[in-house]
Amino acid sequence: MALLIDTPVWPWRGRLWSHLVSDTSYDELHAFVEAELGIPRRAFQGDHYDVPEELHEVAVAAGAESVSCRELLSRLLAAGLRLRKPGRGGAPARP
Numbered sequence: 001m002a003l004l005i006d007t008p009v010w011p012w013r014g015r016l017w018s019h020l021v022s023d024t025s026y027d028e029l030h031a032f033v034e035a036e037l038g039i040p041r042r043a044f045q046g047d048h049y050d051v052p053e054e055l056h057e058v059a060v061a062a063g064a065e066s067v068s069c070r071e072l073l074s075r076l077l078a079a080g081l082r083l084r085k086p087g088r089g090g091a092p093a094r095p
Contacts, residue, residue, distance in 0.1 A: 003022050004020070004071070005064040006018050006066075007066070017051060018059075020048060021081070037062075046083040
């Protein structure tokens with residue numbers, strides 16, 4: 001079980017955001033986000049959740065591993081859970 005969150009450096013709507021992923025399964029990710037962060041499932045972005053800066057430390061305290069954005073992407077790709085944009089090699093099948 002590995003939940004990964006990158007540093008909140010992604011600006012959007014006047015806030016900074018992190019990406020939260022699982023390198024195990026989407027089910028693990030959904031369960032963690034619902035139980036620990038209270039983010040609704042409808043906020044799922046295909047292979048990750050966007051997490052506002054103020055919840056970054058909450059996620060880490062609840063068990064997410066803080067990693068660089070490069071490591072997060074590398075581990076998501078290695079797990080086969082990275083959703084690729086259309087025209088860029090296709091997308092993995094959803095479990």
